[in-house]
Amino acid sequence: MRFLLDDEQQAFAHSLDAMLTAADTPSVIRSWSAGAPTTGRALWRRIADAGVFALAVPEAYEGVGPLPVELAVAFVELGRHAVPGPLVETVAAAVLLNEPEAAKRLLPALASGEVIATVAPEGSYALDGDVATVLLAVDGEELRLAPGHGPVRTSLDPARRLTLLDRGGELLARNPPLPRALTWARLATAAQALGVGLALLDTTVAYVKQRVQFGVPIGSFQALKHQLADAKIALEFARPLVFGAALSMDPADVAAAKVTASEAAYATARTALQLHGAIGYTAEYDLSLWLTKARALRTAWGSPGECRALVLSGGLSGGGRRS
Amino acid sequence: MDLDHSPADEAFRAEARAWLAAHVPPTPLPSLETEEGFAAHRAWEAELAADRWSVVSWPAEYGGRGVGLLKWLVFEEEYYAAGAPGRVSQNGISLLAPTLFDHGTEEQRARILPPMASGEVIWAQAWSEPEAGSDLASLRSRAVRTDGGWLLSGQKTWSSRAAFADRAFGLFRSEPDTPKPHQGLTYAMFDLRAPGVTVRPIGRLDGKPAFAELFLDEVFVPDEDVIGEPGQGWRVAMSTAGNERGLTLRSPGRFLAAADRLVDLWREHGDPADTALRDRVADAVIGARAYQLFTYAHASRFLQGEPLGPESSLNKVFWSEYDIALHETALDLLGAEGELADTDWSEGYVFSLAGPVYAGTNEIQRDIIAERLLGLPKGRR
Structure with missing residues (x-):
């Protein structure tokens, strides 16, 4: 181990x-x-x-x-x-x-x-x-x-x-072998989404540290901190699912990783957009390249609903479980 | 990178599984937040201890098996998969014991740990005060020097298990005029039945006396019941605070077993057309696995020598919110039966509601994540 x-x-x-x-x-x-x-x-x-x-x-x-x-x-x-x-x-x-x-x-x-x-x-x-x-x-x-x-x-x-x-x-x-190809595509999409989310978090953390309003960096405000903390939590718990799925390549494990990573990335995108304010809503600012990808990857190679259904029908790997 | 347990760990798993299969009570014990249930859970601790299963990670001399973190995780997986009772000794085992291992004396460990392991002495925590919750360092209970020890006075509150427990541990102000509030505190252990102690049980949301207020009036504590140097209590307490939030308070095994039971409930009661509920059941399954894998990654880093740092705040927010969501899903699945109070699901639900509040509120944890993991500037709370 x-x-x-x-x-x-x-x-x-x-x-x-x-x-x-x-x-x-x-x-x-x-x-x-x-x-x-x-x-x-x-x-x-x-x-x-x-x-x-x-x-x-x-x-x-x-x-x-x-x-x-x-x-x-x-x-x-x-x-x-x-x-x-x-x-x-x-x-x-x-x-x-x-x-x-x-x-x-x-x-x-x-x-x-x-x-x-x-x-x-x-x-x-x-x-x-x-x-x-x-x-x-x-x-x-x-x-x-x-x-x-x-x-x-x-x-x-x-x-x-x-x-x-x-x-x-x-x-x-x-x-x-379509089912096997789907599993591989889903794993790659899950990992890609995780990377998109990690980049969005890094970019947004850097932004709120340097953006000053009311005389202080906006990153010192608790309302912003907690949104970023939630993004961090979502991504850090998606990460082990992605690598655990890569180890087993079990379709249900991969589906779990896909839905979790893409939802974590998407939630991070929403936070990134909100915390950047109006500049984040523009196409010319590079953040848009990640924001829009996070949305697309949510449904690429398996919607959240399809992935969750697969988790329940397949059952995940896991230590001491009996089912 | 692998997730394979060693043959030795698997043998340990088999041994634990066999013992639990032969010993776990066939019907659930009464709630441990009742007098009858507390006694039944205490007896269960003794049964665990008799075969050295109550504190497997402790050294043998204190009643354990000296196993490492991975075997402990395996044991916990088996323990909860077997449907074994909740641990009434949790506060002592996961909060006080790590502090004694790091800061206690040989004499203290030899005197305190074996009866903790056997359930003979059950410990309550006494951290919060009426005016000191999240801002714990503002606490005002005093420790005043006396011959051979200290006299504790003041008021503690939200003291989990204190309604029926034997002893408690907490922080007391031994130097009144320090420049900073976390200075001059002393970590002391005291008897809940000592002269000068008044315990007033507090009913939690469902009325069960899960915690208590403690009124202390010149309660004598001998020097040997102070942990670490007097005045250094904050450092002593905080060095093991991560245990409560992270790895050792809530093992993944507990949630894997709960998610399994939820899936059983879904198969039995779930309406296949109700995909909204189905998705929540799937999320419970996924969350348990995510928590297990996160923990294995965390444990792997720990085993290669990295300290358990502020990452434990990620754990704490995750499991406390996960636990509520899982129980809410179960109660929704049960429909009209879901509001009955005398079920394991309801008991678990009420218990879970406290999770985001104790062990450092989730707001405090999010501040820690933002400031120490993401490097955001400190600001006003």
Whole structure:
């Protein structure tokens, strides 16, 4: 029993954080949102070079995975920097492509960042279908390479460009492991949401320390302190659920982590908006990039209600329990 | 990173589980906040102690098994999963004992801990006063030097368990004119039946005498019943205050077991169409797991040598609010039956309502989180 990240995992998180800090993600996000993904594509390659996508790809296909704990570590950092793109979808694609032929053809390029994949179950929006080069449609019991996509619809998070995939296309596999892909996508989303929430808390704490009203920093007022304390509590209790779920990869554990982390991030976003005052309500202030993502991640890859239902139907892991 | 218990911990779990299966009373004991229930819970403490299960983390010489934090957590999981009674000795075990381990003398530990472990002496806390609640350091009860000891005078209140307990511990002002209020305090233990002590039980929300007011009129306390140096009481008391808020007051096992019982209740009484209630049941399950995992992470850091710091304030707010939400959900699930007072769920509900108030109010905890964990500037309370 040692429920802590080891030195190597912590070093991985720090190196990703440093790389993403230097990458000036706000300007990358704004270009991506405007349909100009050149800098985003370049950042994608650097994330791949750091080994992030390889964590979801088996060694047989030039990956290093599957390593869900390390993947969760990486996605916390991706969320912390609000990195745009079909990151979670690429993880889901790596899981869905388990037929040897399709895997051999696509997984190495997916791990290396050469291709950007997106995925949509039938009838759902595929994230960033206009940028992705591999469009995977899970249609009934078939996994197909979609031939194209419909018009881009804007998300509340402008960095999320939603598209419906065209029907038909090449059949890649029958009976792809959709439940397993959902579990991986949910874990990645949970970790990403946690990172979004942690960044929102840090930014807001820094803001209330320097914003002066009535002659004192507003962070000295108890009404503000208690809202931030609640955000801290919510995030710190979501964190172990995310890593506990990564260890077990049990669908109910992952659903619990997903609903808890995304609700904690969203609650933190509401507090961040309130405590920043009017400036926080503007699109031009970078806080908006995180605020809007927190909203979108609440329902991405499983709404709160779906996740809670799964928790009750599946039952969570846990020490001395008998049920 | 792993969540695997060692074979030794699992063997310990099996041993605890077997003992509990053979000993836990088949029907719940009466409420420990009644005279009859207090006596029954005291007898249960003796039964636990007879086989050295009452204080597993203490050294063997005081009645424990000398097990570490992880085995203690395992024991607690098993204890509550088995439906074993609440611990009437909790105040002594989780508040006074850690202070004695850190600041007491050999003589004090040898004299005080074994009867605490066996339930022979049950301890009440005597922190608050009518004018000193969250601002505890403003307390006014006095300790005046006398031959061979001290004379305690003043008034304490909200003293949990004091209606039926044997002894109490608290802070007393031994130096009246110090520059700061937390200076000049002395940590003393006293007999609740000593001459000069008047105990006036106070009915909690449901009328049960869960706490009491204590009136002290020149109550003699010998020197050997002072912990640490006279005048250093604040430091002595605060060094273990984190225990009350965090790890050792509310183990995850308690909430895992309660969440399990809630799920059973949901399966039995829940309307599948009532997804609002279903979501609250799911939240109880998730919260128990979150608390367990948070605690394992906390314990892992402690075991690699990091101190238990202000993080314990995160625990305290979480479990106290979680406990209320869980019991509210159970009572709502029970529908019209939910208002009956004589059920375990109702007893647990009334008990849970005090959680955000005692052991440092949740407002104080949020101040600690904001100032010590987030680094926000101090301001007026």
